[in-house]
Amino acid sequence: MNTKKLQSTNSHAKIPLICNTDTVQALILNNSARIVDVRKSEEYLQSHIRSAASLPLSQILEKEPSGIIEILKNLGVTDTLPVVIYDDTFGALAARVAWTLQYVGHSNTSLLEVTYSQWKRMGLETESNNNKFPKVEHAMRINHKIQADASYVDLAKEQENKFLVDSRERLNFLTEHIPNAKNIPYTMLRSDNNILRKPEEIRRLIENRGMSTDSEYITYCGSAGTLSGLAFFALKSAGIKNVKLYSKSFREWKLLGKVKEEFKDANYWDLSAD
Amino acid sequence: MNDNVNSDSKYYNNPLTRPHIKWGKLEEANNFAHKVKLFRQHALSEDDFRRFRLQHGAYGSRLQMGYSMVRIKIPGGEITPEQLEKIASLSEAFSIGSAHVSTRQNIQLHWVQLEDVSEVMRGLAEVGLTTREACGNTVRNVMCSHFAGVCAKEEFDASPYSKAIAQFFLRNPMCQNLPRKFKVNFSCCNEHGLVRIADIGLVPMINENGVKGFRIYLGGGLGAASFLGHLVEPFTPENRLLSTCLATIRLFDRHGNRENMARNRMRYFVHEIGWDIFQRMVFKERSIVEMTMAGSTLESFRVLLEGHQREVFKIQNKHLELPILNTQNTSTNDSFNRWMNTNIVHQKQQGYFTAFVTLGAGDITANQLRVLAASIRELSIERTARNTPQQNFAIRYINGKDVLNFYTRLADAGLTNPGALTIASAVGCTGTTSCNLAITNSHRLAKEIEYKFLELQYDIDEDLRDSTIKISGCPNSCGQHEIATIGFFGGASRIENSMAPTYTMLFSGSTGEQGELGKTIMRVPAKRVIDILRKIIEIYRQEKSGNETLKHWIRRIVNGAGTGNIRGVEDIKRLLSPIAQLDPIDLDPESYRDYGTDIRFSAKTARGECAA
Structure with a gap:
């Protein structure tokens, strides 16, 4: 997409990938962004961030790109209007929606750095209006660079300059994973109060592992691309340029009967107190 | 209102009433990250890296050397809420979302990727904790009875001493390359605490002149061959505590076996040379230490000790x-x-x-x-x-x-299971859940026993209350099976052409100053352990005389002093043997699988890392 042209023809600024609460409050005040709540609609109706629109995750999973574009139009999102997305599930659902919007061509999409619970704990403004927005136009420009499918992953797993990142928790990873995948559990990427650690910390974790930040990264998780969606944004925020999401993730991989790496020589599940 | 206890601020904000020692160092975390990179780039040999890694408390995981068990030392077993919360976060971020309390008052995080160990250390250092010298040929976590300070039978609180000793020897150049690991345990009284199964075990006492000191035991320890520690002298005054410990470690450093990894704990040296000789060596070495020790060394220890003295809670x-x-x-x-x-x-x-x-x-x-x-x-x-x-x-x-x-x-958090102080609270080392040496899944077996015993309400049976069950997944005794009323250690048995997971059962081990090591009774298939335990309890209930508890009855049987149908070990073995017999694998495939797995059992182990 030609961002230069967009910037020159539009008043909306490009917002950071991860927005802090101050930025979001300013955007709300100036009515210069669409805030999107991806929790269930009944949760939205109870209360949500002031001026937010409702877009439950379930509405976008399995939808074709044209359907996603239709949703954006109905939410009054033009090609350049900043969109900030939040959830109450440690950022994973928000990340999956945000990735989808970026994929269909809405690059000016970011994540709120806190969950809705944290927003409320901080005493920031909420409301319960069922907000509606006048319909606008939005073009579709599929961003193939951020998406990977099974056949792409199949090739990538053997390629030296590509890292396959499994975002599931450690015990799931040990049990089985795509061959050569590196495990970076989503739990590693968050901090006590924010959905993601600071970019420099994420960078340090990557560098500790001897992984080059110039390489291509492909994230995946168990099924719907939520945990790996969060990892997608974590890696992007840490300054890694080339990140892709394998959105159909390990569930599809297994359904396709593709080869897995398993580890059966230890009974690690029995160490869990859950 | 009682102002000594209930005026919160006075105690919560008083630096004397809460731990304030920074055991961890951030630079060690950074150094660890650096060393991992060197190792991955082949700039550091595998042996050198392993020594370094163990020195810093990261132990290789079962058949997956890319992962570590990170052992967090909790000196004296004392841990603050902030430290517990940090461990919670670290376990979620870098481990498996659960933490594990070891039998030596460490807290372990398992299946941590080697490259993340430095991040765990970094987090620990923020709350004052360390993994330094938690593994390797060093002075390991210094234990102290969890009753120290509150035990009705103790003569004084040993907690400050345990922490001062821990602090004195941590990073001390003299213990960076001992022949083998070295363990120090403090108790509160003659009953509680593990003083006779440590290299140095100490029981606090006040002598007839009102002088504080210890009864010190040397050369004990559990393992493939176990020994109970020997009493050095009737009373070691407080002012000779440091010199006695220093002398012992110096002797071990000088005379310990550095050749044979399987026999290089101090207890083997004590056993080989004979206690009388070793005792004389300790006295002589202690004189030398005392004559040559700089006054500043003694003073620095005194300062450490003072730093750990807590304000006594004057409860009224x-x-x-x-x-x-x-x-x-x-x-x-x-x-x-x-x-x-x-x-x-x-x-x-x-x-x-x-x-x-x-x-x-x-x-x-x-x-x-x-x-x-x-x-x-x-x-x-x-x-x-x-x-x-x-x-x-x-x-x-x-x-x-x-x-x-x-x-x-x-x-609400599922933390109120009963039975902590009863037979139901079975101890199990990590076994095949993470350890290279393990043969069986002792960890899961301990959990299974606990579930079953709570279901059977054995915890409310007063007669079973003072008995203990402890399980190790191999003969190396991390589960402390030799000091249990009924102990088990894991092994494998061949039945026809198939291997089955089995345990060797021991009777009548005990802790405390009069503690004894358990006696080997018989082998029991893993999947029959619970049946055997239930049978033992059933027999005991029929055979016990008067008010004797299971523990006392078992001791009597082991001593051949039983009455009625069960006079000695052979009698009870005869009754238990039918339960321990396995059919061939095709008739009973379940018994040829260990707990926690649906695949056929095979005894897989890799090199142990206890000795660097």
């Missing part, structure tokens, strides 16, 4: 007894009563109680750790927890009036 409380029970006839109340009977003990401080948190083989989730931390912060006057060699937590200084509140808070 009006709540002399626990809350009246049975006030309501609800099922919750029944659970509460049961928990009270099996998880609560009186302290010597009248009106105050120690509550035990029963963990399945020492495992606790991150969320449970957070709930525990919050409860401790609010309801324990000393505002810390102690972890126990029974793999539980002891929360002390709970006011009688707060006990129900404490229970209620923990209940």
